Structures are given as C-alpha cells and as structure tokens.
Amino acid sequence: MYRLSTDVGGTFTDGVLLDESTGQIRLSKVLSTPANPAIGTIECIERFDVSLEEVSFLAHGTTVVINALIEGTGAKTALITTEGFRDILEIGRSNRLEMYDALYRKPDPLVPRHLRFGIKERLSAAGEVLVPLEVGNLDQIIADMKRHQVEAVAVCLLNAYSNPEHEDKIGKLLQERYPEVTYSLSHLITRRYYEYERTSTTVQNAYVTPLVGSYLRHLEEELAKRSFENVLQIMQSNGGIMTSTVARNMPIAMVESGPAAGAIGASQLAGLIGYENVIAYDMGGTTAKTAIITGGMPETTDTYAVFERPILLPVTDLREIGAGGGSIAWIDEAGALHVGPQSAGAAPGPACYKGGGTEPTVTDADLHLGFLNPDYFLGGEMDIAPELAQEAVGKIASYYDISVDEAALGIIRIVNSNMSALLQSISVKRGYDPREFALVAFGGAGPIHAAAIAQEMNIPTVIVPLNSGVFSAWGMLMADLRHDFALTHIQAVDEAEVGQINAMFKDLESRLREIFKQENVPDEDIVVTYEMDLRYLGQEHSLTVAVPGNFTEADKATAGQAFDDLHYSVYGHNAPEESKVMVSLKAIGIGKVKKPELQAIPKGGSTPASDAEIGRRRVYRGEGQYEEFSVFRRDKLLAENVIHGPAVVEETTATTVVESDQVCNVDQYGNLVINRK
Numbered sequence: 001m002y003r004l005s006t007d008v009g010g011t012f013t014d015g016v017l018l019d020e021s022t023g024q025i026r027l028s029k030v031l032s033t034p035a036n037p038a039i040g041t042i043e044c045i046e047r048f049d050v051s052l053e054e055v056s057f058l059a060h061g062t063t064v065v066i067n068a069l070i071e072g073t074g075a076k077t078a079l080i081t082t083e084g085f086r087d088i089l090e091i092g093r094s095n096r097l098e099m100y101d102a103l104y105r106k107p108d109p110l111v112p113r114h115l116r117f118g119i120k121e122r123l124s125a126a127g128e129v130l131v132p133l134e135v136g137n138l139d140q141i142i143a144d145m146k147r148h149q150v151e152a153v154a155v156c157l158l159n160a161y162s163n164p165e166h167e168d169k170i171g172k173l174l175q176e177r178y179p180e181v182t183y184s185l186s187h188l189i190t191r192r193y194y195e196y197e198r199t200s201t202t203v204q205n206a207y208v209t210p211l212v213g214s215y216l217r218h219l220e221e222e223l224a225k226r227s228f229e230n231v232l233q234i235m236q237s238n239g240g241i242m243t244s245t246v247a248r249n250m251p252i253a254m255v256e257s258g259p260a261a262g263a264i265g266a267s268q269l270a271g272l273i274g275y276e277n278v279i280a281y282d283m284g285g286t287t288a289k290t291a292i293i294t295g296g297m298p299e300t301t302d303t304y305a306v307f308e309r310p311i312l313l314p315v316t317d318l319r320e321i322g323a324g325g326g327s328i329a330w331i332d333e334a335g336a337l338h339v340g341p342q343s344a345g346a347a348p349g350p351a352c353y354k355g356g357g358t359e360p361t362v363t364d365a366d367l368h369l370g371f372l373n374p375d376y377f378l379g380g381e382m383d384i385a386p387e388l389a390q391e392a393v394g395k396i397a398s399y400y401d402i403s404v405d406e407a408a409l410g411i412i413r414i415v416n417s418n419m420s421a422l423l424q425s426i427s428v429k430r431g432y433d434p435r436e437f438a439l440v441a442f443g444g445a446g447p448i449h450a451a452a453i454a455q456e457m458n459i460p461t462v463i464v465p466l467n468s469g470v471f472s473a474w475g476m477l478m479a480d481l482r483h484d485f486a487l488t489h490i491q492a493v494d495e496a497e498v499g500q501i502n503a504m505f506k507d508l509e510s511r512l513r514e515i516f517k518q519e520n521v522p523d524e525d526i527v528v529t530y531e532m533d534l535r536y537l538g539q540e541h542s543l544t545v546a547v548p549g550n551f552t553e554a555d556k557a558t559a560g561q562a563f564d565d566l567h568y569s570v571y572g573h574n575a576p577e578e579s580k581v582m583v584s585l586k587a588i589g590i591g592k593v594k595k596p597e598l599q600a601i602p603k604g605g606s607t608p609a610s611d612a613e614i615g616r617r618r619v620y621r622g623e624g625q626y627e628e629f630s631v632f633r634r635d636k637l638l639a640e641n642v643i644h645g646p647a648v649v650e651e652t653t654a655t656t657v658v659e660s661d662q663v664c665n666v667d668q669y670g671n672l673v674i675n676r677k
Contacts, residue, residue, distance in 0.1 A: 002050060003596065005059040005476035006041050007235075007258045008032055011285020011326050011346045012444060013040040014470035014653075017048045018477060020056070023599045027470050029378060029444075029653055032346040037064055038219040045226075052228035057593070059476035061235035061258035064215050065208050065251055069306045072110075074207035075151035075182075079111045080141065080170060081199065082158040083118035088199050097308060107307050110207050115148060117141045119157075119170070125193075125490075127163030135173060142178050153178075154206035156186035156199040161488050164188075182209045189250060190312045192584055193488040197303060197312040204309060205252035212251035216244050231519070233481075237315040239264045239298055240482020240590070243519045253313060255306060258472050260316040263291040263298040265475025266440040269465055271296045272598055273667060278438045279423060279459070282472065283446035286343040288323040288419050290426050291316055292437075302486075302544075314484045314588075319426045323418045325363040325445035326350055329411045331399055339415045351392035352384040360396055362415050362445065364389035365408040370619035370629070371448055371648060372655055379652035405620040416449055420456045427457075431570075434459045442471035447656035451645075451674055455659060464672040466634075469653020481591030483515050486584050493534065493556050493580045501551045504585050505530055509549070512589035521591035531586040534563040537579040543567060544586070601670045604638025608666075612636035617648065627660070634672075641666040644677070 003018040015028035028047040033040035041060065045052070052058075068074045079086065089109040098104040119138065122131035145153065153174060160167045164187035174183050184206040186198050220232055234247040237256040247254060259282060266280035270293060280291045280298070292299050304315040322341020326349060329339050339362065344350050348357035350364050352374075366372050367389045377384045390404055397407035427434050438461040441450030447464045454462045465471050485508045489501075509528050516526050530549045535542040545562040547555055560580045567574040614633055618626045627646055634651035642665055643649065645658035649672060656672055658664045664674045 001056040002054050003057040003477055004045065004048070004055050005061075005473045006044050007061040007261065007470070007473040007476065008037045008041060008063055009258060009284045010063060010287065010324070010343060011349065013037070013044045014473040015044040015048065016467070016470055016473040016477060017050065018596045023597060025467065025474075025596075025599075027467055027653060029470060031349070034346060036218075037062060038215060038222060041219060042222050052223060052226045055228060056230060057233065057477075058223070058228065058230065059233040059235060059241055059479065060219070061261050061472065061476055062215070062254065063258060064212060065254045066256065066306060068208050068211050069204060069255070069309070073211070074110065075210040076115075076149060077111050077152045077154060077203060077207045078115040078117065078145050078148075078150045079199070079203055080117050080119055080153060080155045082122060083120045085158055085195070086113070086116035086118045088196050089116070089203065092196050107309065110203050110309070111154070115145070115150065117144070121157060121166050123157065123159040123163050123166065125159050125162060127159065129163070129165075133166040133169055135169065138170070138173055139177070142174075145178065145181070151181060151210050152206040153181050153183040154186075154199075154203040155183060156202040158195060159193075160187050161191040161193055161198065182206065182213065184209060189252065191485070191487045192302075192312055193490075194312060197310045200310045201252060201312045204306070204311060205250060208251045209248070212254070213248050216248060220244060235261045235476050235479065236482065237304070237313070238300060238482055238484055239316050239479060241476065241479045241593075242481060242483065245518065246515060252311060255304070255311060256315055256318055259289040259291075259318050259320070260298075261475035261479060262289065262442060262472035263293065263316045263318070263475070264479050265465070265471055266291070266442070267293045267296055267298050268475070268478040268595075269598075269671070270438070270440060270463070273463070273669065273671065275438045275463070277436060278440050278463070279427060279434070281419075281423065281439055281441045281446055281450060281453075282443040283419065283441075283449060284324050284443040285326045285445070286322065286324040286345055287320050288422055288443075288446075289318050289320045290423055291318050292426050292430070292432065317426075319422055321418060321422050323362070323415050323422070325361065325366070327362050327415065329360045329362075329365070329393075329396055329414075331396070335399075337396065337400075337410060337414060339411055339418065350389070352386065352389040354383065354385050354388060358392060360389075360392040360407075360411065362411060364392050365411040366445075366448055368393055368404060368408040369412065370617050371657055373617070373631070373648075373650055376650050406622070409620060409622055412449075416452050416456065419449060420453050423453065423457055438463055440465065442468040442654075444469045444654055447654045447672075449657075451657050451659045451662055454674075455661075460675060462674040464649075464654075464656045464674070466670040467651070467653060468656070469651070477596050480593050481516065481519060481521060483512055483589045484586065485511050485589075486586040488584050490581065490583055492537070493560060493582050496556070496582060498551055498553055501585065502549075505549050505551065505587060508585065508587035509589075512587055516589060516591050519591065525592040527590045527592065529588050529590075531588065532559055533583040533586070534559065534580050535583055536567075536575055537581050539581075542583045543570065549587075598669045600668045601639050601666075603668075604641050604666075606640060606642045608632060608641040608643060609636050609638050612638075612641070619646070619648075634670075637666045637670070639666055639668045639670070
C-alpha cells in the first residue's frame, strides 16, 4: 500500500508517494494549472504510475481558497445579520494599517451593501432572547437574493456565539425556501466574540464555499475514475488535516493549506534530528513563507488576515511576501529596482521556461549567475533556456548601463534582502534571537538562497531536508487530523464555577468527537487538550495558557501563574496582584494517523563519494569576479560526507548553495546541515 500527498503551488504542483512496505519515497513535480488546479493535481498523481486502489491515504493541499480571496473570484455572496448591523463589514475596526500612506484605502467588502440584509432579532451577550426572531421578512430577503442571483449566504447574528437558536432557524428556512444556495452559519465556524472578525470569517467562508465544493467534487470524481476508494484528506491552516466532507462546510480552514504543511514538516523533521527551535523557510515559485517553531511545535495565531480581512480561526502563524523563483524584477518611476510581489507564476513562467514569459525573474537571475544547471532542471525533465534568461535580465542591465551579470546579482541581492526582512519580522521583531535557531530551508527556490540569508542574519545552522523541493507535500504525510473549537465566556477566574467550566469543556469535546466520528477516527487515536484565554481586568487583549480538561479550584491559581509568566515573557512586565479574567475556552482535538519513518542512508566517509562530485561551475560574485563552485549530485551523497564551500548540491526538485565560509555535513537521513567553518 502507498501513502500519497499533493501540494498545489503558484508555479508547481508537487507530489510525494510513500511505499509503506519499504519506506521508499518517489517524487512528482508538474507545472500548476491555474485555470483548474485539479488538472495539475491529477497529472502529478498519474506520473507515479500506480493504481489508486493501492493508495491507503491521500492528503491534498491547495491554494484555491487564498487565491479566490486575493483575486476576488469567489461566489456572489449575501449577508444576513441582526437589523441595524449590516454595515459592520464596512466599519470594521475603523483603523488603517498604512498610517503614512496618503492614498491608502481599505479593501472593499466581499459583500456589497445592497446584498447585506438585516433581520429583526436580538440576543444578549449571555444568550438571552431580547427580541424574538421575526422571519416574516425572510421571504422578501430571499426574493431579493434570487433577483440578484446570489450563490452563497453568510448568516451572522449579533451574539449568536452564545446562543445559536436564531441562526439555526434561518439556516433551516434557507434550506427549505432557497435550496440552490450554499449557506454558512457563524456559530458552526467560530463561537468566539468580536463581531466584526466573526462576521468577516463567516462571509469569507461563504464566499469560497461554492468554489471549493465544485473543486473538491471534480477532484474526487477524477480520483474515483482511477479507482481511489478511500477518503480524500485536506490540509488545514492549523497544521492538521480534515476529510474533504468536513472541508466542504468550512473551506476557510484551508486558507493557508500548503504553507502550514511545510511548517508541520519542519517541526517534525527538526524534532527527529534534535532541534527544538527552528525557523521554517519556504521559498517557492510565487511567495516566500516563514514560521517560528519553538519547543518542537509551530506557533499559531487565533486571528489571521487575507488582504486585511480578518479570519477568526487558529492558523499556523506564518509571515509571507511575494518573493519566489517567479517574482518579477521591475524598475519604478524613480529608477529604483524592485523584485516582486508580481510573479510570472506557472503561465507564462520565468523567461527561461520558454513559456512565453519575457520579464526578468529570480529564477532567470539564478540561472544566469551560474547557481542553476540548465541541463539538470527538474532532474533534466524540463528544458530551460539560459539565452532567454540573459535576454530578460538584459532589460535591467540596459536601463542601468551595467553588465547582465551585475543586473542578475542585483536582483538576487534585493530578493535576499527582502527575505531577510521577512525572517526578521517573525524572529527579531518578536523578541527571538536568530542566533538561537536553525533555519530549515525548503521549496523549489529556498535552498538556493538560504545560506546567504543565514549569513546576513547570523543564523548558525541551515538544514536542507531531503527532497526539499516537495517538502510541503511530505509534511502532509506527517500531519494528524486536527480540529479546534472555542467558546467565548467572559468571567473573572476567581468567580467562575468549576462545574460550569468543565461542562463547557465537555461540550467542546463532544463537538470534536462528533467530527472525528464522521472521519472514522477510533476513540483510542483521539487526544484532546484544553486551553483558556486570559487577560488582566480592564485589558482588551488576551493570552492563551494550557489547562486540564478536568478543571479544579487549584487550577485557577496555576492558570493565573502561567498567565503572569507568559505576560512577562511577551510584554516584559506583569501584574500578579491584578484580577484575571477568562475570555474564551478552547479544546484542540488531534486524531492520530500513521506517519512515515525517516529512512537512514548508507554511510560514507568525511569525503563525498567519488561519483557525487560531477564537476565545477563558475558563479558570478560581483565586481567582475567569478568563483569556482564544486558541483555535487545529492542522490550520490552518503551519510557523514562533508562538503566545503563554495559548492552547489543538485537534486531533482531543488538546488542547494553552500557559501565560501560554510561547511555542509550530510546526516544519517540525508539532510544537508550547513554551518559556518
């Protein structure tokens, strides 16, 4: 039997096939098909040439959701909310993220005002019915929605997190009277307060539901034609997986599907080889992503934003910029050179791909400088043209009246600087010292740039996993099923009744187990942990601490002390004498799945195997100077081999650069561990 994962990126779709009996891993990488990502996914799978009858597990990550939110290609969506609150999407938090940008304007709401409807009802924050739900005008609302050919409906009533009764009624009536639309009820997505964020999350979920439903249905039909009889698993933003059935109802949980898999893979790999604190760095064709991993787990955040629209769900805490292999170099009106965020993507792709692209990209610059081997791109499967790369980069050279070599080097220096700033945003600017972390570099372009970035940031160690170009797809094989539920309950901790807290935890746990039951997860494979959001009396923002599911009076003091310690760690001060207030209770459910084991590679000596070094290549280093780089084939390297920089290590899906003052050791699993000499 086989385990299979696929990851749809902006430029390439990656696949990993694991033979469960031998541990052997096979790879697949094809150009993505933006018009219909399912086509690229099927092409990626078919390249393995195995019967899907033999596949016991298939996990899938996709950019469908985030692309729809960024590009505005979701369904025509309406919003039903409490009368008088239909402008909450427009008002938001009344803040501006770009304080000094005189031309700044907020993104338009996904639901225009004429499709936002108020309905008479009102609940208190405690869930008491203040104004009964009047459904009389729902028929008129439905008539208006039909007239405007609405495809999806978001229902988010004021304080529905504390009592879902009115939303449930509206949902049933929509199902009866307007069955052709999909609808999202806020309390089924998140039961936390913050009305704007909750409404925004529900609207975004509704906006992408028809698109994701159609996409998954098409993908499942194609898989069924090829005799796949098991459940399709979908990667979530929180670092877990869920079945496609669950994903259809909550597609917003897929917003950072692929990047989260990379962070999970980095945390699992780092733990296996003895690193607790690492920075995951993923540079693909269109973007570069990074995440912090401390204590062996990626950090998560409860509020995420796409195009400044908040999502109130747990998401692996990622930072992302438009810097990938396909990022386009361009010159602004003042004559300054920039790289990205525009990308050549999969179509037309970088100029050297011979797909019709003419703009200079990072890949074109890497190829021209000598880092990439035109005869071994994707293991020699893809034919690329150095002359087209030179022609494209020549546009930059002509503008500045410099050599093409200098223009290419300028592109790389700018993109490296942009990525250093990205890594600083998640480390230095959050109080972490990069010198205390290792950098796990992956993605098709990540290992080329990682060593130079590590030098700039004083990161002592760079780890490049085996098969680094498809590492996010490998990370999906390491992910468990996961679901998170939260419930807002605002009360002073000292005044809270232990029985009431445990009852709420029990309710959250029962919801988790119901979903796991739908996913056929045995009880013995389910692990549930509990958390509590706390803040000092009078504060707005909260911090999360772990608590036991069977909460006792003694746990109040323990949770309070943990909060004081965390507050000091995050903000540099605390107030232990102040009263603590609980804000939300959380339950995190993990459904354990079988994971692949890392396979040890044969041992060699401190000198690389004789057939691993295949030659030398000149690389341009600036000011008219070239440097000879040793070139190695990664599949020929053995454990304990040592490579002294400058060197290039080539593999099918990626290329790794070892700088002049660095040394690379091959560990027992084939990982490249790069350190300063």
